[in-house]
Amino acid sequence: MKRFLKSMNVREMLRPLGQMFLFSLGSTIVLSALMLVLALILDKTIVGQTLFQRLNVSLYTYTLINLPQVAIDGLTIGFVYAAIALGYTMVYGVLEFINFAHSEIFATGAFVGVEILIALEKFGILSGASLAMAYGYLILAIIAGMLAAGALAVTVERVAYRPLRHASRLVPLISAIGVSFLLQDMIRLIESLTTGQYNRIMPTFGNFDHRLLLGKMTLGAAHITLGVSIKSIIVIVSAVLMLVGLNYLVNATKIGKAIRAVAQDPQTASLMGINVNRIISLTFLVGGMLGGAAGVLYALKFTRIDPFVGFFPGLKAFTAAVLGGIGNMTGALLGGIVLGMLETYAGSFMGVFTMGAAGTEYKDIFAFSILILVLIFRPQGLMGEHVAQKA
Amino acid sequence: MSLLSLDAVHSFYGHIHALKGISLEVNEHEIVTLIGSNGAGKSTTLRTISGMIHPQQGRILLEGRDISRMEPHTVALAGLGHVPEGRGIFPKLTVRENLEMGAFTVADPDEIERRLEYGFEVFPRLKERMGQYGGTLSGGEQQMLAIARGLMMNPRLLMLDEPSMGLAPVLVELIFDIIEGLNKKGTTILLVEQNALMALSVAHRGYVLQNGQIVLHDTANNLKQNETVQKAYLGIE
Ligand SMILES: Nc1ncnc2c1ncn2[C@@H]1O[C@H](COP(=O)(O)OP(=O)(O)OP(=O)(O)O)[C@@H](O)[C@H]1O
Ligand SMILES: [Mg+2]
Numbered sequence: 292m293k294r295f296l297k298s299m300n301v302r303e304m305l306r307p308l309g310q311m312f313l314f315s316l317g318s319t320i321v322l323s324a325l326m327l328v329l330a331l332i333l334d335k336t337i338v339g340q341t342l343f344q345r346l347n348v349s350l351y352t353y354t355l356i357n358l359p360q361v362a363i364d365g366l367t368i369g370f371v372y373a374a375i376a377l378g379y380t381m382v383y384g385v386l387e388f389i390n391f392a393h394s395e396i397f398a399t400g401a402f403v404g405v406e407i408l409i410a411l412e413k414f415g416i417l418s419g420a421s422l423a424m425a426y427g428y429l430i431l432a433i434i435a436g437m438l439a440a441g442a443l444a445v446t447v448e449r450v451a452y453r454p455l456r457h458a459s460r461l462v463p464l465i466s467a468i469g470v471s472f473l474l475q476d477m478i479r480l481i482e483s484l485t486t487g488q489y490n491r492i493m494p495t496f497g498n499f500d501h502r503l504l505l506g507k508m509t510l511g512a513a514h515i516t517l518g519v520s521i522k523s524i525i526v527i528v529s530a531v532l533m534l535v536g537l538n539y540l541v542n543a544t545k546i547g548k549a550i551r552a553v554a555q556d557p558q559t560a561s562l563m564g565i566n567v568n569r570i571i572s573l574t575f576l577v578g579g580m581l582g583g584a585a586g587v588l589y590a591l592k593f594t595r596i597d598p599f600v601g602f603f604p605g606l607k608a609f610t611a612a613v614l615g616g617i618g619n620m621t622g623a624l625l626g627g628i629v630l631g632m633l634e635t636y637a638g639s640f641m642g643v644f645t646m647g648a649a650g651t652e653y654k655d656i657f658a659f660s661i662l663i664l665v666l667i668f669r670p671q672g673l674m675g676e677h678v679a680q681k682a
Numbered sequence: 683m684s685l686l687s688l689d690a691v692h693s694f695y696g697h698i699h700a701l702k703g704i705s706l707e708v709n710e711h712e713i714v715t716l717i718g719s720n721g722a723g724k725s726t727t728l729r730t731i732s733g734m735i736h737p738q739q740g741r742i743l744l745e746g747r748d749i750s751r752m753e754p755h756t757v758a759l760a761g762l763g764h765v766p767e768g769r770g771i772f773p774k775l776t777v778r779e780n781l782e783m784g785a786f787t788v789a790d791p792d793e794i795e796r797r798l799e800y801g802f803e804v805f806p807r808l809k810e811r812m813g814q815y816g817g818t819l820s821g822g823e824q825q826m827l828a829i830a831r832g833l834m835m836n837p838r839l840l841m842l843d844e845p846s847m848g849l850a851p852v853l854v855e856l857i858f859d860i861i862e863g864l865n866k867k868g869t870t871i872l873l874v875e876q877n878a879l880m881a882l883s884v885a886h887r888g889y890v891l892q893n894g895q896i897v898l899h900d901t902a903n904n905l906k907q908n909e910t911v912q913k914a915y916l917g918i919e
Binding site: 545548549551552555556558559560561562563564565566567 | 773835
């Protein structure tokens, strides 16, 4: 026990917490300030006047009172993106290849988690469950989603990527895209055959839909309540726990050092007695598990899933990984948080700022504009180094 | 029985026939050197032994076990340490982590600690640089790290590919002293060198490689006296 405590590296557990806090706070402050400045400017224009006539508040006030909720929503989705982005980045780290099937691994996690909860509901277990049991079932669903997604990721690597390891770089990429479509259709087929439909709804249970009241305030004529849904807290807390665990695994354990060694120089790593194939499988397992958990959390937050549920989150998490610097794990964390925040801020305020001309439905533009801009101006991402240095 | 023996080993890179029937032996407690000009096949021989490339023909025995079909990590487990050409330092692992990777197969943390201490005793410089990234070390320091990492494996046979490459003369002396010291303490060494004079002065026996074939083998002293060797590799007319 003493030895165990001694071998626990507290610094490695606290460091990612500090980083996550910093990234969250930083993006909240920057984006909030930006929105307020925009609101102040637009207040003088027809945009502000229209809003005043409609709601009897200034655009500035409107923006201010909405900010806390937007920040919490942004963080929630940001942490989901970060958890998915880590799967892309870890695989890229060891194989220098983008696992485009990762979005379906995420979707598989979501489906397994949701199906388990639907089954529990059907047997009447969920509705009668105490609060403690409800959390227990949710954790069960998350773990099942993780295991299924992890196993699937390992299988996909073994079957569809490993035989192509020595082919040119484009070949496994094409294989990944093929696997992605195949898995989408397989989810659809299996769901249709077993349940007769492929849109699934996360059962409502526990207290996850409740809102915790953080405060009330009155601004002019408007009464505002500040709250955060328990769902969001669960999503953020689970993601934070996983990311701390992952960081610990990679930075403070022997197996994690081996993962990094293989990422940097697989040939030399094999000379040290490291089984490179096993480390690659492990990387897919860990990345897949993170993706699967993210899938269940996503379903908890957004309720409805279908076989294509992985597509947009996957693409955005990939963007987040590129934004942070693909192959760099801290970068994936930063990229995920920044992207989730940016997208939510844009989605929430774009409608009012443009008087309804461009609403929430255009928020995806931001993610993909970022992808293009990063690829053009900073291909190594925010935290990555020049690819040439990696060699 | 010799510790390592190669029997008519042929290796290819695609269509390039790099090793054309190499046979050699390394006995326990020996330093054996492999000399030859650029492109002769020295590194290829080491790569074939450690399983990085598999021979198309021939047998490689380590302590009587055929290792010629094994993957590198299994060969390493069987007791072979290979410090590759170009050092193979993990640039983004610290010096300490690089060394720990050398002892990857060791489960006992006390044993790892003991080997680390030994490595730092041999290369005190590395102790000062313990927390620094491997990629930020100087060339000489990286070479020390590569050798120290090889020692962390505590191999039955240590293969060094041009350990003196790119080092200042003082450091070359130091490295060869260390190689001799390791051997006195019981490590068997297969040494590949461009610096044939140095290599022959520490080695017991040597093989001369030319164009993927062994053209000469003898005791180190005899090779030093050999006219062909003197002309071709020792720069003596
Ligand atoms: N990866 C490779 N692909 C194709 N040919 C190779 C490869 N590596 C080595 N060769 C060829 O195999 C032959 C032997 O190369 P090797 O690296 O073993 O030489 P060497 O004796 O170590 O030379 P040096 O002293 O320059 O290191 C050379 O002709 C080389 O061009
Ligand atoms: Mg060579």
